[in-house]
Amino acid sequence: MGKTTYKRLKGSQNLRQRLLLATLSSTPVLIEDIRADETWPGLRKHEVSLLRLLEKICDDCAVEINETGTKLKYKPGIVMGGRHLVHDCGVSRSIGYFLEPLLVLGLFAKKPLTIRLKGITNDSKDPSVDTFRSTTLPILKRFGVPSEGLDLKIESRGVPPNGGGEVVLSVPIVQSLTAVTWTDEGMVKRIRGVTFSTRVSAQFENTMIHAARGIFNRLLPDVHIFTDHKAGPQAGNSPGYGISLVAESTAGCFISADTAVYHARPEEITEFEDDEKKELMPPGDIGEKIASALLGEIEQGGVVDSTHQGLLFLLCALCPQDVSKVRVGKLSPYGMETLRNIRDFLGLKFAIKPDASTGTVILKGNGSGLRNLSRKVS
CATH class of the missing domain: 3.30.110 (Translation Initiation Factor IF3)
Known part of the structure; x- marks a missing residue:
């Protein structure tokens, strides 16, 4: 050795x-x-x-x-994958923090991955599990990941501080990804979304939907926001509510924005404020805030929203040695960090070209040619 x-x-x-x-x-x-x-x-x-x-x-x-x-x-x-795995993510970050690396690693595992993750499903720091289901999984399909076996089931919801949510993630394995040329954003044709509430009145959800629709319906008719009110054991251990919205474009792009409202985790409370006195943001304001945030993401342009830039660049870098070309809005700090990490670990650099007419950025680069060597070739 x-x-x-x-x-x-x-x-x-x-x-x-x-x-x-x-x-x-x-x-x-x-x-x-x-x-x-x-x-x-x-x-x-x-x-x-x-x-x-x-x-x-x-x-x-x-x-x-x-x-x-x-x-x-x-x-x-060696990434093995496997079925019936269980992991408790704890309550200091949400399940969204763990999902992104899991999704990518799962593709290059020896066996398909099925894992049950326990913890916080929705918070205001990481993308929610709804966003992963509605936006992240379709992005993977662009790169040639089969829909069969790619799934995220939300079994129960949990918000900070005490979590209590559970999801089951299934990821199929691939031999290699496919390089993409993905620069057409298309026009937004419909908006879908889901609101959730745990251990609070279900009426909160209707208020959030009403507020969000109030903004969208001036712009387009096809807006459907579903409710997901959880009660009993499925409602986790803390009260909270939130909304996740996705705009779908004519070119098959998904742009998302989400948030959740809950009582702060103990470590997030400053000594000057008492948790009991701290009022939660009213559901109507949340609906408006996230509707506006989504419009902001759409306005920035690009085929993915700012939270998905890092994942997009990563997938391009893991493609075969073929050119990928993608369009994004303004580079997010996370997107830039990702490009640095790709350079450090995979030795790849992307050509970055601003498109002045639309205010977007086009990235072009070769993949590293990563293949799933441990997968049995049928």
């Missing part, structure tokens, strides 16, 4: 994506100075949970964390 050489990185930013790319490119990484100067140094609960999740779906992966959690050694293994 030769000595393992580790790629040395610093800091806590984009840890999730670094681990994902390290696993896909089989690059052992050593990350130092993880929040070394903060009051609470080291890895956060959700980051440790992500490492445990990687251990579950990979064979022979090694994780070493020092006592303070400021230094992490990660040696990737």
Whole structure:
């Protein structure tokens, strides 16, 4: 056995994506100075949970964390996939944080992946599970991922601070992805959405829908927002409500925006405010806010919304050695970080060309030619 050489990185930013790319490119990484100067140094609960999740779906992966959690050694293994896996994501980040790396890794696993994730399904930080179902999965299909076996079932909902939600994710395996030329945004032809409420009155949902429709119906007639009121065990452990909206274009693009309202997690409350006194944002305002946010995303242009830029670039980079060309709106900070990580791990650079007439950006680049070597060839 030769000595393992580790790629040395610093800091806590984009840890999730670094681990994902390290696993896909089989690059052992050593990350130092993880929040070394903060009051609470080291890895956060959700980051440790992500490492445990990687251990579950990979064979022979090694994780070493020092006592303070400021230094992490990660040696990737073989992505195995598998059925009937269960992972508790905890309540410090929502399930959305774990879904993106899982979706991508699952495609390159040895066996199809089916995993039950427990925790928070909707919060205001990460994309909600509804957005994954309505927007993220169709993006994967663009890259040649079969619809059969690609599924996300929401069994119960959970909002912060106590979670209690459960989803089941199924990801099929692929030999390789297909490169895309995806620059046509099309025109928005319809808007779909879903509101949810847990442990509060179902009337809140009608108020959110009414407010959102009030904005959209001036622009287009085809607006359908469904309700998903959960009660009993399916309603998780905390009260909350929220809305997830998707605009579908004539060219088959899905642009989404979502949020949820709930009582703050204990670590998010500053010493000056008392949680009991803090009023939650009224449902009518939420409906209007997210409808406006969606219009803002549509206005920016591009074939995906700003939250999906990172995933889009990643999928382009994992394609065969063929040119992919995509159009996005203004580059989001996460999108830019993704491009840096792709350069560092896969050695790929995209040509970025602003399109002045539409205010969008066109990215063009070769894929890294990643193939699923562990998959049995039938």
